[in-house]
Amino acid sequence: MTEQISLERLTGIVAFARAASYGSFTAAARSLSVSPSAVSKTIQRLEQQLGLRLFTRTTRSLVLTPEGRELHERALVLLRAAEDVVQSAAAVRAEPSGTLKIAAPLPIGTRLLAPALPEFRRRYPKLNIDLRLNDRFVNLVEEGIDVAIRVGQLADSTLISRRFAPNRVGAYASPGYLAARGTPRKPEDLRDHDCVNFRYQTSGQPLRWLFKVGSRNIEFTPDAAIVVDVSDAVVEVLAAGGGIGMTASWIAAPYVERGLLLPVLAEFSVDRSAITAVWPESRRGSPNVKAFVAFLDEVFPGSAPQA
Template identity: 65%
Template sequence: MKAQIGLDRLTGLIAFARTASLGSYTAAARDLSVSPSAVSKSVQRLEEHFGLRLFSRTTRSLTLTPEGRELYERALRVIREVEDIEQAAVASRGEPSGTLKVTAPLPIGVNILAPALPAFRERYPKLVVDLRLGDQFADIIEQGIDVAIRVGNLADSRLVSKPLGPHRICTFASPGYLARKGKPRNIDDLVNHDCVNFRYQSSGQALRWPFQVGERVVEITPDATMTIDVSDAVAVTLAAGGGIGISPTYVAAPFVQRGELVPVFPEHAVDRFVITALWPESRRGNPNVKAFVDFLQEVFPVPAPWDVIVESSANAER
């Protein structure tokens, strides 16, 4: 007769799989809402039970051993089966309830999703929303994410996608800066101005500024006086008179509405990518996911309110 698997071993498998997926005990602990020491101890007990080293450990990293890699693949299959059972149970309830895990880039989460969540919760009081913000792309299936918001339509046959709206970017500056330094007459005139650039946290690369010129998009890399890796911080710096910078319209719109920023070269603004909602194929019939995706259609109307604000400001400047 086979021995029954204990609860501690199931806990250990989950802790091990999350650690392997995310690369550290700290990240796994954050994902599982427990302490890093709890995750570490669960993995250690699993290693002791199997008599195997699952990770090669250094002071800076965890790397799967060959035995750990094999167990990781098996553990993922078990976890996905459990999640399929959970999704079937949720779908049978019909009414949105339980926990909805959502991930989004920081600027979209802060400027668009977070202000809208109270209205969503009021509509579905039995739902608990777990919103995770960050620009690093992760495997949403491995992390048990229900809905991911991403910039760009990322092809993955395991995921269902729905475009929400354009990721429109434009150059902005404060009225005070333009009064002091003058408004640039054309794109080439940017060399005579203080430019504040954005740097991607994921790659460390500075943004090449795109401008729609006729039928084509022209890109330049300005000589920046400041480079910042958070979009909201770029907007705050510009509003404080730091120079001319490029920003998504949904980040800049509140500053424009308060008169702290004005668009520069609005005629050259670019719909850079598409903001997209993604969710696992296995959650297609999930009432929580359906309710949230339907709600996102209200959050991203056409035209988007942030684009209307920027366009109205540009028209007033003409």
């Protein structure tokens, strides 16, 4: 059974951590608003309780022993956890206010986030929104971004993340194009069609088309007649009869509803990735971020709109 820590021992750990961080009892005492002798006596009692010598004391310096260094690292973890508890409690009471900086890819920002922001502000009128849309990778910490929306596989990082909707990508074409050129029945039939492809602005690489045929995936880069580097331009070209192209279902959905596009090879479509929100560890307790991430449950309700 784990022994419960006493208040006296917890006080000793706090005093020890401060003294170790500041390198002196006097500085630690000042930060804790107590006397240096109180800090010294508290740490001495902790050493007696633990049966360890934590500092090598001289008239000029305070040096951690090997045991003290190890305990200091663990004590800092404990204090950070305690600070998280305090921040979380404060965040519960806090009302979202100030400015929330959001970064998102252009199509998600224009088609999904922007129409939802007025409702979000009606709920939190003290909160201002700074929405930044582009297709490049944004460093949240360096650019002071509170929360970002990303599509695709996330690289390992210290960012906190929450996954929302799957990002289903499929083939589409206009009714006019299909009437003139015929409707492909299997992915191999695309060799006989004009293809419209997307090129990533960040890498300059074209989108590789992915289909699921039975238990296997087929992936290839088509010999495209038209290549563009903005997702919205892809669907505009398709709606104008430019050929067959791949796009996310939530981008194509409004065009399908208006009869401008038809899904092609729908039975072979796959979920390529997911729409995910990420935010820095420093924003963990932010009421602004918490409110926005909770609101995203309504913007991305379990799955992206399917065409």
